[in-house]
Amino acid sequence: MFASIAIRTAPPAxxxxxxxxVKKSLLAACRHLMNPLVRILLRHGVSYGEFSxxxxxxxxxxxxxxxxxxxxxxxxxxxxxxxxxAARDVRRIRVxxxxxxxxxxxxxxxxxxxxxxxxxxYLGPYGLPLEVPFAGDLVSFxxxxxxxxxxxxxxxxxxxxxxxxxxxxxxxxxxxxxxxTYLPTPLDPIxxxxxxxxxxxxxxxxxxxxxxxxxxxxxxxxxxITMEGLAPHDLVAFDELIREKGQEFLEILDxxxxxxxxxxxxxxxxxxxxxxxxGVFHFIENSPVxxxxxxx
Numbered sequence: 482m483f484a485s486i487a488i489r490t491a492p493p494a495x496x497x498x499x500x501x502x503v504k505k506s507l508l509a510a511c512r513h514l515m516n517p518l519v520r521i522l523l524r525h526g527v528s529y530g531e532f533s534x535x536x537x538x539x540x541x542x543x544x545x546x547x548x549x550x551x552x553x554x555x556x557x558x559x560x561x562x563x564x565x566x567a568a569r570d571v572r573r574i575r576v577x578x579x580x581x582x583x584x585x586x587x588x589x590x591x592x593x594x595x596x597x598x599x600x601x602x603y604l605g606p607y608g609l610p611l612e613v614p615f616a617g618d619l620v621s622f623x624x625x626x627x628x629x630x631x632x633x634x635x636x637x638x639x640x641x642x643x644x645x646x647x648x649x650x651x652x653x654x655x656x657x658x659x660x661x662t663y664l665p666t667p668l669d670p671i672x673x674x675x676x677x678x679x680x681x682x683x684x685x686x687x688x689x690x691x692x693x694x695x696x697x698x699x700x701x702x703x704x705x706i707t708m709e710g711l712a713p714h715d716l717v718a719f720d721e722l723i724r725e726k727g728q729e730f731l732e733i734l735d736x737x738x739x740x741x742x743x744x745x746x747x748x749x750x751x752x753x754x755x756x757x758x759x760g761v762f763h764f765i766e767n768s769p770v771x772x773x774x775x776x777x
Contacts, residue, residue: 514684521676538574540564587674589630590663593638594647596629598661599739610658615639615650622656641671661735662728679760704764720763727761734759 522532544563557575561568597603597610602620605611615622615635626635639656642648647660690699711719743754 518680534574537564537566537570540566541571541574587663587671587678589633590638590641590671592629593626594642594658594661594663595735595739597625597658599736600625600628610661612651612655612657615654615656661732679762682758682760716765723761723763727763731759731761 519532541560541564544560548563557568557571560566561571564571566574603611603613603625611620613621613625617624622639623635626633626638630638639648639650642663643650645663647663648656648658650656686700686702690702693699738758
């Protein structure tokens with residue numbers, strides 16, 4: 482039996498007692514969602530001290546961006562009072578360049594793949610992505626990268642696509658798209674960037690929905706789950722179904738987004754544009770990651 486479940490919100494009660502109850506429930510939920518993250522961190526040698534510094538940085542970032550008056554000076558002391566982080570740590574973390582972006586970032590790769598799959602200049606007569614020369618002033622991979630990811634090395638981006646089996650370069654210097662979906666190696670910098678994006682997008686949606694007061698408001702957020710569990714052979718079949726139907730669903734949405742995305746030649750999106758999307762993932766409760774199982 483499957484159930485589609487959505488978060489339902491209720492009007493908040495007043496008073497300190499409800500505030501304490503909400504805080505306890507929130508901390509319990511945080512403990513639960515932290516478990517898989519801590520598993521990843523411990524598996525790869527990240528200590529509590531290193532992680533706590535990252536958490537302090539997140540408190541500082543959100544306080545400065547969302548909770549502090551933007552028309553008043555954002556001093557280290559004011560942020561420290563709001564977050565509980567010592568002012569000296571606020572100063573140290575704000576100065577540190579902890580968020581350096583890799584040259585070939587996930588968003589740039591996604592823009593190039595979307596352009597290659599949807600830009601009429603890069604599509605053949607049947608709507609399929611063209612095989613293009615690497616170099617050239619007109620329709621070429623270099624021109625494609627310049628159009629959708631200006632400032633990035635076309636060679637570096639192509640090498641990353643080849644490494645992820647999303648593209649190949651022929652002996653005569655042409656580049657062919659193999660897969661419009663880019664899946665980086667899990668532990669390379671771009672793969673870890675993807676991890677942060679996926680989890681952040683989902684939690685942001687949950688946060689947005691928790692602030693709504695009426696049923697039906699908020700962003701779409703559902704999941705389907707079997708309450709009694711599946712036999713191992715049915716789990717394999719379910720995973721295959723998700724891969725097939727999930728990919729079809731995402732490609733439909735990707736095509737729609739491409740058709741409605743703000744167009745402006747080589748311009749970047751304007752300040753009025755809103756980045757949006759949908760994620761699909763398969764989860765298995767209490768399932769340890771093993772080296773001999775592709776999804777369990």
